[in-house]
Amino acid sequence: MSYYKMSAIAVLSVLLVGCSSTPVPDPEPTDTTYGGSNDGAYTSGIGGDGMGDGEYFDEAAEADEADEMLGSVIYFDFDSSAVRAEDQDLLSGHAIQLSQNSLHNVRLEGHADERGSREYNIGLGERRAQAVRQILMIQGVNASQIQTVSFGEERPGSMGGSDSDYAQNRRAEIKYTN
Amino acid sequence: MLKNFTRLLIILIFVTTTAFAELVIDVQGVSQPTPIAIVPFGFEVISPGAPLDISAVIKGDLLRSGRFAPMAENDMLQKPTDGADVDFADWSVLGVEAVVVGKLIQQRGSDAYTLQFQLFDTFRRKQLIGFRMPATRATMRAAAHRAADMIYEKLTGIKGVFGTKVAYVTAEQQPDGRLYSLIVSDQDGENDYTIVESKDPIMSPAWSPDSRQLAYVSFEGSKSSIFVQTLRSGNRFQVSNKPGINGAPAFSPDGRKLLITLGGINGNPDIYVLDIASRQTKRLTTHRAIDTEGAWSPDGRYIYFTSDRSGGPQVYRVSVSGGSPERVTFEGSYNARPRLSPDGTRLAMVHNDRGNFRIAIMNLERKDLLVLSSGQQDESPSFAPNSDILIYATRRGGDGVLETVSADGLIRQKMASGRGDIREPVWSPFERF
Structure with a gap:
């Protein structure tokens, strides 16, 4: 999980270079994360300078990169659609990415484990996708940028019938479609 | 646009396959099954060789x-093919209660046959059925079925x-991902053919009452939509493609x-009635909870459905004209996917039985619940049109397989799995022509 946090900060820093005048809310106290991580040198270096050399950018590629760096899957407890505290940073990173790039769209894919009835599980998966959608919208993402789909138990992330397989399958995936 | 076009190409309609040829691997029947003799059928045919072992099909059924x-x-003392040749003493001495004899007669030089058979009660020495029918x-x-x-x-x-x-x-793992197929077969697994296949999930097949069409959910294009497909032609049309869940x-x-x-x-999943011709929808439930898996009562007056408005999923019932739903199931923490027996007397569901998801049946008059299956992840119960048998999916060795059970729980059939993960069996109505 700390990987996600570090990556989120890295992306925040990249974004700061692109639009340095826009205030970006920090999800964590900055010093602790910067100082403590191995990537700290790179990220704090650019951030501290304030004005980099500038760079060419490609929004679509950045979206892919953000997607990859931030992590795009979050997991849920049994019979729950509550986003875990540890995943809030990841979602904030995506919220920033989306609210600053109105051309970017995401598809939120909700999933359930295989236990119980299939169409009811479609409902449970949708709840998870909607929980993520609500968080993104509260953080400034336009509703028109978000599409949700629930695959219920139809697309398991992990085959097999153990509790850890089930835990891998109770998830929401964030997929950039544009 | 191009993307949509290639996606359409991926969906092949009417591809013949074999899903489970050797169907039944185990039958647990009633304690005293009726002894019967199906005498090998005679063949009065012009072209050499029998086109089908008729008596084997009847015997298997x-x-x-x-x-x-x-x-x-091998135990038969005689093998008559005509009723006139049946010696009742030869059968009753062996304890056989009923004898079936018959033959297949080919009409001259064409693909036209007559299948005739007779059923006898050996103790009363009486013919119960004598019947002949045309066949190709x-x-x-x-015709044998x-x-x-x-x-x-x-x-x-x-x-x-x-x-x-x-x-x-079925869902099959392939090198480039999973392939989902919707398959129709005879109830014994023979004559199977794929009516649609897709790289995206297919789920929730449902028969039309005349057995000519199937409705199903498809996730083509990574969004859900509902199709109705005519079996004979393979033509299909999309009936619902709204944002979010179409299921x-x-x-x-x-x-x-x-x-x-x-x-x-x-x-917010709710249940709607969709008029197929006009595509008009009418909302039936309005609760914030998950309301889904609607099922009609056979008289068309009530809708049974799953709702977790009380916390966990339970079965509720609402009048088709609307109004406030009433709760139907109270036993246990999880009751979902209601299906009414075609005679309207019983309700089948997925029931959490001490941590295992099993098929249970409730008598709607007495309200008592009977657990019929013994797996851990049993799902998708569907009644045979005679209300006497249910088919459902269970897990064996990691894969989904099919089983049937009589509504009294006494008779079970396990079916072999030919390929991949088999799920969501739905039994057709009686064929109508």
Whole structure:
């Protein structure tokens, strides 16, 4: 999980270079994360300078990169659609990415484990996708940028019938479609 | 646009495959099945070789029903093909209660046959059925199932379902991902063919009351939509493609409407009635909870559905004209996917039985719940059109397989799995022509 946090900060820093005048809310106290991580040198270096050399950018590629760096899957407890505290940073990173790039769209894919009835599980998966959608919208993402789909138990992330397989399958995936 | 076009190409309609050829691996029947003899049928044919072993089909049907113990051919003292040649003493001495004899007669020089058979009560020495019907090579298997249906009904008083079909979904792991297929086969697994396949999930097949169409949910393009496909032509049309969930289709008894679940952009699943011709929808439930898996009562007056408005999923019932739903199930923390027996007396569901998801059946008058299956992840119960048998999916060695059980829980059939993960079996209505 700390990987996600570090990556989120890295992306925040990249974004700061692109639009340095826009205030970006920090999800964590900055010093602790910067100082403590191995990537700290790179990220704090650019951030501290304030004005980099500038760079060419490609929004679509950045979206892919953000997607990859931030992590795009979050997991849920049994019979729950509550986003875990540890995943809030990841979602904030995506919220920033989306609210600053109105051309970017995401598809939120909700999933359930295989236990119980299939169409009811479609409902449970949708709840998870909607929980993520609500968080993104509260953080400034336009509703028109978000599409949700629930695959219920139809697309398991992990085959097999153990509790850890089930835990891998109770998830929401964030997929950039544009 | 191009993307949509290539996606369309991926979906192949009408591809023949074999899903489970050796279907039944285990039958647990009633404690005292009726001894019966199906004498090998005679063949009065012009072209050499029998087009189909008729008696083997009838014997297989009766054996799998769990209510009959067909005699081995080697134990038979005589093998008549005409009723006039049946010596009742030869059969009653062996304890055989009923004898079936018959033959297949080919008409001169064409693909036209007559299948005739007779059923006798050996103790009363009386003919119970004498019947002949036309058949071609293509319809011969169906004709044999029809004979088995007539014999079964005469001897048990229960309408036979050997001539009916089953639809189910398979998921196969392939090098480039999973392939989902919707398959229709005879109820014994023969004659299977794929009616649609896709790289994206297919789920929730539902028969039209005339057995000619299937509604199903498809995730083509990574969004759910509902299709109705005509089996004979393979033509299909999309009936619902709204934002969010489009799920759980169920045909009305008159075939003109579909119950569907729509989630909408804010993801609140509720049950709607969709008029197929006009595409107009009417909302039936309005609760914030998950309301889904709608099922019609056979008289078309009530809708049974799953809702977690009380916390966990339970079965509720609402009048088709609307109003406030009443709760139907109270036993246990999880009761979902209600299905009414075609005679309207019983409700099948997925029930959490001490941590295991199993098929249970409730008598709607007495309200008592009977757990019928013994797996851990049993799902998708579907009644045979005679209300006497259910088919459902269970797990064996990691894969989904099909089983049937009689509504009293006494007779079980395990079906072999030919490929991949088999799920969501739905039994057809009685064929209508």
